[in-house]
Amino acid sequence: xxxxxxxxxxxxxxxxxxxxxxxxxxxGGGLGLGFLIGVPIAIGQVYGGRIIKGILDVYVWFFRGVPxxxxxxxxxWGVFPAMxxxxxxxxxxxxxxxxxxxAYQSQIFRGAIESVEEGQMLAARAIGMSKAQAIxxxxxxxxLRIAIPGWTNEYAILLKDSAICFxxxxxxxxxxTKYVVSATGxxxxxxxxxxxxxxxxxxxxxKIFNILYxxxxxxxLVKRGM
Amino acid sequence: MSRDIVLKAEDIHKSYGSLKVLKGxxxxxxxxxxxxxxGPSGAGKxxxxxxxxxxxxxxxxxxxxxxxxxxxxxxxxxxxRQKIGFVFQEFNLFHHLTALDNVMIGLRKVKKLPKEEAxxxxxxxxxxxxxTEDLWHKYPAQLSGGQKQRVAIARALAMxxxxxxxxxxxxxxxxxLVGEVLQVMKELARSGVTGLVVTHEIGFALEVADExxxxxxxxxxxxxxxxxxxFNPKHEITxxxxxxxxxxxxxxx
Numbered sequence: 001x002x003x004x005x006x007x008x009x010x011x012x013x014x015x016x017x018x019x020x021x022x023x024x025x026x027x028g029g030g031l032g033l034g035f036l037i038g039v040p041i042a043i044g045q046v047y048g049g050r051i052i053k054g055i056l057d058v059y060v061w062f063f064r065g066v067p068x069x070x071x072x073x074x075x076x077w078g079v080f081p082a083m084x085x086x087x088x089x090x091x092x093x094x095x096x097x098x099x100x101x102x103a104y105q106s107q108i109f110r111g112a113i114e115s116v117e118e119g120q121m122l123a124a125r126a127i128g129m130s131k132a133q134a135i136x137x138x139x140x141x142x143x144l145r146i147a148i149p150g151w152t153n154e155y156a157i158l159l160k161d162s163a164i165c166f167x168x169x170x171x172x173x174x175x176x177t178k179y180v181v182s183a184t185g186x187x188x189x190x191x192x193x194x195x196x197x198x199x200x201x202x203x204x205x206x207k208i209f210n211i212l213y214x215x216x217x218x219x220x221l222v223k224r225g226m
Numbered sequence: 227m228s229r230d231i232v233l234k235a236e237d238i239h240k241s242y243g244s245l246k247v248l249k250g251x252x253x254x255x256x257x258x259x260x261x262x263x264x265g266p267s268g269a270g271k272x273x274x275x276x277x278x279x280x281x282x283x284x285x286x287x288x289x290x291x292x293x294x295x296x297x298x299x300x301x302x303x304x305x306x307r308q309k310i311g312f313v314f315q316e317f318n319l320f321h322h323l324t325a326l327d328n329v330m331i332g333l334r335k336v337k338k339l340p341k342e343e344a345x346x347x348x349x350x351x352x353x354x355x356x357x358t359e360d361l362w363h364k365y366p367a368q369l370s371g372g373q374k375q376r377v378a379i380a381r382a383l384a385m386x387x388x389x390x391x392x393x394x395x396x397x398x399x400x401x402x403l404v405g406e407v408l409q410v411m412k413e414l415a416r417s418g419v420t421g422l423v424v425t426h427e428i429g430f431a432l433e434v435a436d437e438x439x440x441x442x443x444x445x446x447x448x449x450x451x452x453x454x455x456x457f458n459p460k461h462e463i464t465x466x467x468x469x470x471x472x473x474x475x476x477x478x479x
Binding site for chain 1: 304306307308309310316318319322332364378381382
């Protein structure tokens with residue numbers, strides 16, 4: 001029965017697909033910004049003093065704890081205007097997704113850093129590296145490799161979180177789908193189409209990260225369960 | 227401090243909570259000497275070794291490397307540690323780096339040597355421990371335990387240290403791999419590399435050590451020429467210990 005409706009949807013398909021550019025701006029920006037925020041937070045949480053850890057804990061608590069919709073509104077209408085400027089919806093969304101993903105990513109990297117054996121740090125310090133050098137040259141390169149599967153998960157989550165940015169009117173895939181629903185009166189079919197589109201985007205992205213994971217894998221190290 | 231003393235420890239104390247691990251340890255090592263520390267587990271051997279390069283901070287006591295006091299808080303410990311080689315029981319090679327890069331990274335990032343110079347010295351150190359060119363580009367996980375430990379020795383050696391501290395360097399190895407590591411350590415000792423070795427390898431001690439220190443319960447219970455301490459100890463505890471070790475290890479060479 002839905003197939004009969006396909007001719008009605010067809011003219012709008014390019015319009016929906018064009019939203020992929022916005023979706024990927026949100027996901028790419030959010031993941032990238034989240035990475036830049038998440039790695040230093042993780043380092044601070046593992047190696048920092050009590051005060052630093054306390055501040056970072058509050059940050060992580062806030063950005064993981066408050067619903068995304070609330071955060072989007074809060075920054076769009078509240079925080080940025082209060083700071084004296086108003087960012088466009090897309091920029092606000094990218095920043096909020098980034099700040100939020102940074103909180104989630106920090107926990108991925110924190111776990112990864114903590115799973116690097118203590119002996120690696122000891123050996124680095126024993127040849128005269130400072131703590132910072134040991135973190136940069138020894139711990140982080142290993143932790144980033146370990147973090148890739150968790151990071152792939154974050155990609156898949158962010159991809160779908162990005163759809164929530166419709167509340168600010170960002171023209172991503174799902175926002176456009178809603179418009180099509182209103183314009184055509186079709187109920188389920190446009191959403192089904194968007195759903196399949198997201199499935200494909202998820203597949204492609206996770207595939208790429210899996211290939212990356214294989215590529216940077218340290219030769220000879222045993223991968224459990226493989 | 228006498229000119230040829232390269233490392234001196236004075237009255238080292240260390241506790242973890244209420245557990246006193248070191249209860250006042252003093253000794254010194256002259257340039258070119260090899261000294262061995264033996265003793266039952268829990269005697270404080272590894273803790274002592276880590277106190278010497280401040281991987282563990284002693285609660286009390288002082289350590290000198292040549293004429294610099296490490297335990298002086300104003301000393302930049304990173305500058306000193308590059309002169310003290312440290313070989314771990316568990317190798318602790320950097321997993322993400324090849325054998326060659328494991329040796330090079332200290333030369334590049336700590337000593338800040340130019341790439342050519344670092345490469346030359348790294349290769350030289352690897353050849354000294356009999357790691358041949360076919361293994362240079364292998365990752366630690368692709369090497370045997372004996373090869374890993376020899377790369378770890380090369381990593382310490384390449385930094386041109388004043389002394390190398392070995393913390394039970396053969397204890398994590400399969401028996402058939404112990405020999406190749408001991409062989410390298412003997413060669414280094416004979417070529418004049420100063421060494422302090424925590425080990426139960428009596429054969430090694432008898433063959434190349436200038437002195438054997440027997441640790442028990444956080445103190446050096448007795449010390450002297452290895453033959454004396456192993457075969458003719460002053461204390462009953464020492465005698466019993468070497469009797470047991472001898473049974474386990476034999477006099478492996």
